[in-house]
Amino acid sequence: xxxxxxxxxxxxxxxxxxxxxxxxxxxxxxxxxxxxxxxxxxxxxxxxxxxxxxxxxxxxxxxxxxxxxxxxxxxxxxxxxxxxxxxxxxxxxxxxxxxxxxxxxxxxxxxxxxxxxxxxxxxxxxxxxxxxxxxxxxxxxxxxxxxxxxxxxxxxxxxxxxxxxxxxxxxxxxxxx
Numbered sequence: 001x002x003x004x005x006x007x008x009x010x011x012x013x014x015x016x017x018x019x020x021x022x023x024x025x026x027x028x029x030x031x032x033x034x035x036x037x038x039x040x041x042x043x044x045x046x047x048x049x050x051x052x053x054x055x056x057x058x059x060x061x062x063x064x065x066x067x068x069x070x071x072x073x074x075x076x077x078x079x080x081x082x083x084x085x086x087x088x089x090x091x092x093x094x095x096x097x098x099x100x101x102x103x104x105x106x107x108x109x110x111x112x113x114x115x116x117x118x119x120x121x122x123x124x125x126x127x128x129x130x131x132x133x134x135x136x137x138x139x140x141x142x143x144x145x146x147x148x149x150x151x152x153x154x155x156x157x158x159x160x161x162x163x164x165x166x167x168x169x170x171x172x173x174x175x176x177x
Contacts, residue, residue, distance in 0.1 A: 009086070030055070098176065105162075110163060116154070
């Protein structure tokens with residue numbers, strides 16, 4: 001096993017997002033203490049008494065052994081079966097108030113960048129414009145109220161920021177408590 005963490009195409013910075021952290025805890029799948037442990041979601045009908053190391057996530061052994069997924073397939077419409085398996089079974093999920101879901105662009109799953117507030121989101125106008133449009137389509141018709149909500153992201157609500165792995169476009173969705 002390498003001392004470097006495995007690379008996850010669809011979640012390139014799992015330390016920054018808090019999905020993986022330093023730990024002496026043993027992985028429940030391989031029974032090794034690798035120095036790192038996964039901290040976010042895992043969906044299974046089995047009882048799992050512990051957490052996984054990044055290597056057991058990357059090689060798919062954790063998902064296979066415990067018949068589970070790190071992310072729900074909700075939102076992964078139009079991607080290949082291979083991409084669907086990569087995101088749900090071999091990519092660390094992330095923390096969210098609501099059920100986390102993955103965004104898609106250019107017929108590929110986007111890469112999860114992290115949870116952001118308005119300041120970070122404003123640095124990606126493509127994501128901010130797309131989020132405005134999504135919220136308007138979801139019923140936010142009062143422009144002033146919508147802008148007030150967006151400028152307060154990072155308080156009772158935040159944005160989940162993604163980047164398209166094909167064209168680099170940034171995307172986001174709102175997650176609220």
